[in-house]
Amino acid sequence: MMGQFIAAVPGCLSYFRDESRLGGQADYIVFPEDAAQAAAAIRRAANEGLPLTLQGARTGIAGGAVPQGGLILSTEKMDRFLGFSAGEVPALRVQGGMSFEALGSFLNRGLPPEGWDAESAALFREQARKLRFPPNPTELSATLGGAFACNARGPNSLRWGAVGDHVRGLTWITPQGEIWRIQRGRYCFDETGCPLPNGGRLSCDAALPPGGSRFLHPRPGLDLLDFLAGSEGCVGLAAELSLSLQALPASVWGVVYFFEDERSALDFAESLRKWRAQTPGGKALSTLEYYDQPSLELVRNQASQSALLRQLPLIDPHAGGAVQVELEGEDSDTLESLLMEQLELFLAAGGREEDTWAAASPAELEKFRILRHAVPELINIEIDRLRRELPELCKTAADYLVPPELAGTYREACRRDLEEAGLRGFIFGHIAEGRLHVNLLPGNREEISRSRALLDRWAAQAVQAGGLLAAENGIGRLKRDLLIRHLSPERLEQIRTILQALDPQGILGAL
Numbered sequence: 001m002m003g004q005f006i007a008a009v010p011g012c013l014s015y016f017r018d019e020s021r022l023g024g025q026a027d028y029i030v031f032p033e034d035a036a037q038a039a040a041a042i043r044r045a046a047n048e049g050l051p052l053t054l055q056g057a058r059t060g061i062a063g064g065a066v067p068q069g070g071l072i073l074s075t076e077k078m079d080r081f082l083g084f085s086a087g088e089v090p091a092l093r094v095q096g097g098m099s100f101e102a103l104g105s106f107l108n109r110g111l112p113p114e115g116w117d118a119e120s121a122a123l124f125r126e127q128a129r130k131l132r133f134p135p136n137p138t139e140l141s142a143t144l145g146g147a148f149a150c151n152a153r154g155p156n157s158l159r160w161g162a163v164g165d166h167v168r169g170l171t172w173i174t175p176q177g178e179i180w181r182i183q184r185g186r187y188c189f190d191e192t193g194c195p196l197p198n199g200g201r202l203s204c205d206a207a208l209p210p211g212g213s214r215f216l217h218p219r220p221g222l223d224l225l226d227f228l229a230g231s232e233g234c235v236g237l238a239a240e241l242s243l244s245l246q247a248l249p250a251s252v253w254g255v256v257y258f259f260e261d262e263r264s265a266l267d268f269a270e271s272l273r274k275w276r277a278q279t280p281g282g283k284a285l286s287t288l289e290y291y292d293q294p295s296l297e298l299v300r301n302q303a304s305q306s307a308l309l310r311q312l313p314l315i316d317p318h319a320g321g322a323v324q325v326e327l328e329g330e331d332s333d334t335l336e337s338l339l340m341e342q343l344e345l346f347l348a349a350g351g352r353e354e355d356t357w358a359a360a361s362p363a364e365l366e367k368f369r370i371l372r373h374a375v376p377e378l379i380n381i382e383i384d385r386l387r388r389e390l391p392e393l394c395k396t397a398a399d400y401l402v403p404p405e406l407a408g409t410y411r412e413a414c415r416r417d418l419e420e421a422g423l424r425g426f427i428f429g430h431i432a433e434g435r436l437h438v439n440l441l442p443g444n445r446e447e448i449s450r451s452r453a454l455l456d457r458w459a460a461q462a463v464q465a466g467g468l469l470a471a472e473n474g475i476g477r478l479k480r481d482l483l484i485r486h487l488s489p490e491r492l493e494q495i496r497t498i499l500q501a502l503d504p505q506g507i508l509g510a511l
């Protein structure tokens with residue numbers, strides 16, 4: 001039953017949208033339970049020429065999971081744990097529809113499901129509670145398959161990178177419905193392309209610079225698995241993933257440093273970035289997030305309305321900017337001395353010790369993570385409120401990457417442009433990596449078009465500075481035109497050649 005196409009009736013409305021607030025429609029929906037059922041559904045869509053949209057939990061904010069007719073393949077029922085292997089780096093096999101939340105609880109409980117072989121089950125019982133999957137995108141209902149497809153990054157990406165970096169094996173379903181098993185290290189690009197698991201070859205010029213986007217960007221030496229990470233459901237389905245797990249750190253610290261003005265917060269963030277690069281042991285700094293004044297005000301204003309936000313200490317009404325850090329390591333004394341060095345930098349940047357929140361246990365740290373998640377979530381709630389009068393409004397945001405040393409200047413230019421254009425905007429994110437989120441809240445049609453003009457202007461600036469157009473949340477349907485406008489013609493041609501080779505019928509409908 002689960003592999004059958006179901007007519008997409010009005011009861012399916014929630015499958016027609018995602019967190020971008022973009023709306024779509026579809027004729028059918030299918031809920032496969034495993035890779036074989038998913039492959040059969042995709043083969044049928046290809047045979048019948050049905051446009052296909054792959055969906056995880058629809059938490060994406062670029063509209064990539066929003067269907068434009070045809071068939072939706074939802075991984076909702078592909079949520080099983082498949083096996084565990086120990087070794088130097090333990091690995092857990094999961095289906096692509098598994099959520100981060102379920103993965104976290106599963107490791108916490110340490111109880112293997114029925115059906116695993118005796119050896120995997122015993123090893124899992126012994127080790128699970130000491131392990132974690134390091135990447136920590138803040139939306140826990142997101143699926144591992146969706147996060148691989150977006151190559152999602154959490155606040156700790158400064159140390160742990162993106163989801164794809166921690167995937168060592170993949171069961172991949174092609175747009176023709178072939179099932180490929182891909183192990184890291186088995187298939188790699190050279191200058192002219194990459195061998196494929198079906199014995200074929202993807203031929204393309206793999207020597208072009210990214211030209212503003214890592215989307216389907218081959219380069220010599222690149223693992224096929226890393227090429228598929230971030231392919232946004234445009235060249236196939238991540239049906240099963242083998243996740244590399246790491247030991248939980250013995251010691252953690254989390255601090256939020258508040259400043260009265262944004263300039264000091266930016267200076268402090270920059271001094272921490274340099275400190276991390278120069279200090280032995282500086283890599284213990286796994287998270288470095290920046291919040292501007294409007295972002296802090298948004299959280300402070302909503303704090304009394306939300307049980308979750310009430311867990312946080314109160315944000316001072318004078319807070320004009322903040323920097324959130326996390327440190328992790330094996331030795332608590334070393335961590336504490338690194339923390340003292342940071343405190344010196346904080347005081348030198350004009351901060352006061354009483355304007356900090358500090359946590360020294362994983363449970364306390366989780367509370368502070370609420371802050372990072374609350375900002376994008378509250379912005380989405382604001383969008384929903386504005387949409388009552390302005391239904392065409394959807395997520396209006398940039399997650400461009402600029403060289404890290406330019407992040408402060410970029411933030412200031414964005415803020416100036418917002419003020420000149422008379423627009424409401426929020427700036428927060430991974431400043432040490434040059435990945436800032438700029439979210440705009442236009443209140444009428446005229447403001448929507450001014451906002452889009454700014455997104456275009458910043459895109460041009462980011463690409464000119466050698467940056468990227470979508471550094472975290474993907475291109476999806478929302479930024480497709482932006483990509484086409486700003487990518488070099490050679491790169492656009494390269495992407496189209498690759499799409500033509502991997503999805504000749506164009507059922508996944510990209511670009």
Ligand SMILES: Cc1cc2nc3c(=O)[nH]c(=O)nc-3n(C[C@H](O)[C@H](O)[C@H](O)COP(=O)(O)OP(=O)(O)OC[C@H]3O[C@@H](n4cnc5c(N)ncnc54)[C@H](O)[C@@H]3O)c2cc1C
Pocket residue numbers: 018019053054055056057058059060061063064065075096097136137138139141142143144145146147148149150151152153154155232233234236237238239373376377380472473476
């Ligand atoms: C409040 C909030 C906070 C967020 N925080 C973060 C964050 O910290 N970091 C971050 O990176 N993102 C963040 N996101 C964005 C979102 O959670 C991620 O992009 C996530 O990876 C999407 O996963 P999903 O399962 O919801 O995928 P969906 O939204 O369902 O799909 C996203 C894309 O992946 C494709 N896709 C889905 N599943 C598969 C699959 N199995 N195989 C191939 N393609 C697939 C879809 O076609 C689509 O193009 C946040 C979103 C919200 C609403």
